Amino acid sequence: MLPPGRVRSLAVELEGGRAHGAYGTGELLQGRVRLELRGALRLRALEVCARGRADVYWLENHSVGLNTVYYSYTASQTFLHRCCQLLPDNGEVTVLPAGRHEFPFTFQLPETLATSFEGKHGSVRYWVKAKLHRPWSTVKKAKKEFTVIEPIDINTPALLAPQAGAKEKLVRAWYCNRGQVSVTAKIDRKGYTPGEVIPIFAEIDNGTSRAVVPKAAIIQTQTFVARGAKKQKKSVVTSMVGDAVAAGRREVWHGRALKIPPVGPSILCCRIIQVEYSLKVCVDIPGTSKLLLELPLVIGTIPLHPFGSRTSSVSSQGSVRLEWLSALPERPEAPPEYSAVVSSPEAERSLALPCPPELRGALEGPFFAYIQEFRLRPPPLYSEVDPNPPPEPARPRCMTC
Template identity: 30%
Template sequence: MTGHISFDVKRVTNITSIFMSLNGKAEVRWTTRTMSRRRTRTHTHKAEIDLFTVITGNNAIGRTVLQEGAQVYPFTFQLPQGDFPSTFKGVHGRVVYFLKVEIHRSLHITKVFETEFNFSRHIDSNHPQLLAPLSGSNSHMVWGLCCASGPVEMTVHLDRKGFVPGETIKIACEFRNSSLRSATPNATLVQNQKYSALDTSVRIECKTLDSVTGEPVKSGTLQAYSEMTLTIPDTSLSISNCSIIDVNYDVLVTLSPCRS
């Protein structure tokens, strides 16, 4: 990582030192309440992990005098080796990476500036395990007027398991509707967020990222084919290498009988 820090100095200023550091951390936090006869108690569940902190000797300057006008200091950081999770901001936690600059002056409070940057963990989307196709099937008996009217069945196929942000998921569906009512297919892309605190508490949140409704399958249709598509948002990344935050994705397909 390369860049520069710059100062717009209004008057001659004495600087003791400038320190720069590259940081990564993961943190979760949420609260719950319990009721008793006399009072309500609030419990805070939290955890934090320091992923790394890098400070290089070249990022500290000795005592110097900054003259009026623009002052520019270039810097270079080498990201440490390691399997770090991608940047993520969720309902109850986040994985964040940031550059911190500290300016020290004699007899003055230290000035601290932080700026965040995005980090994307590299995943080989051509790995055989991610290229393997997926399929699933299910059936359900539809009831009407206290008696069974017939089953609805579906089989769903995905051409592979792994996708990257911005791609489109093509869902091939096979339906059989032996009931007395039409049935409507729906596909949903769901993001599952799992947060784990130090006190072993766990919080799970589900977020719908995309949804599509297909054409109704008429009653008595013994074989129907349909293709639905879902788009993965550009900011959606999996997290499976962090002990306090886990993020994964599901494609849910339903076939719901229409109301009479």
């Protein structure tokens, strides 16, 4: 009879992954379960599971008469649930000696996964959990979380399409019209990545008698869905303030720059959690509400291709690999010299090949000699005087002579 063993440590370690331990959809999730024992251990099974799930939860209170009733809204969506038996439970007891033991595992991540997210009313989390089953004892567990980033390629026609809009507002005060304020804005495309600069082209017309102030901001909107209800949380990612527009004047933005800070990408494939972005151009009007113009944005993970055009987006859809672009020189090479192209007579003689007898007579003829003379002739000298001037027009005769 073996004495009862004691588990010193049970841990899950992950291998690979991109920067900061993040994994992409469709990648291999590899790792190992480390088990350290002080003594011999009797166990029934050792399993490891990879899980991924989105959860939404919030409370709302409603007054019913003199009482307050609380309603809870919960929802969940599973993205990943795969298990692997490292030591299968076949009805027999396995005895492991004291020391360190490692059990490798591999999981294939699905092609469709939502990006890891932590919000006020919900989250998207991924983890790997190991479970050690021992006879007549509780199950010992170890958990390791990891990050998943859903690839969003902005090199698509939908995300490379320009976005534009226009809004106007009639300003009233004490039932009197003070004039009209209008704003027109446009951006080059819909998809951007963190760190890029959004050039904003806008026109602000101030037809009122007071100065107005234009502003621009990137807004993040988190939407949580549960039991048919929605909960939203909006926050300003970054903003900028333009110059005041005097009464009766017009202000034009010729690509006013707004840089995107490090933010999480958009979440569009989750049923209960969405993370969306938008560019808002607003005009502060004294004495009344703001004039707002909103343009949709998508924050992606795959940046714009080197050419940065729609042609590159079409090529990306056709699975064209662009690694060869990195081998192109930054500046084109200079053309070769004329002396390097036209060989000297000594080089011609040294590189001459034996000619068949039936062609020797043809190559010694006058036509071939003319070709050789033309090919070896140096380039003509540049001169502003035309060597072949046009003939002078004939002078008219005098009929009286």
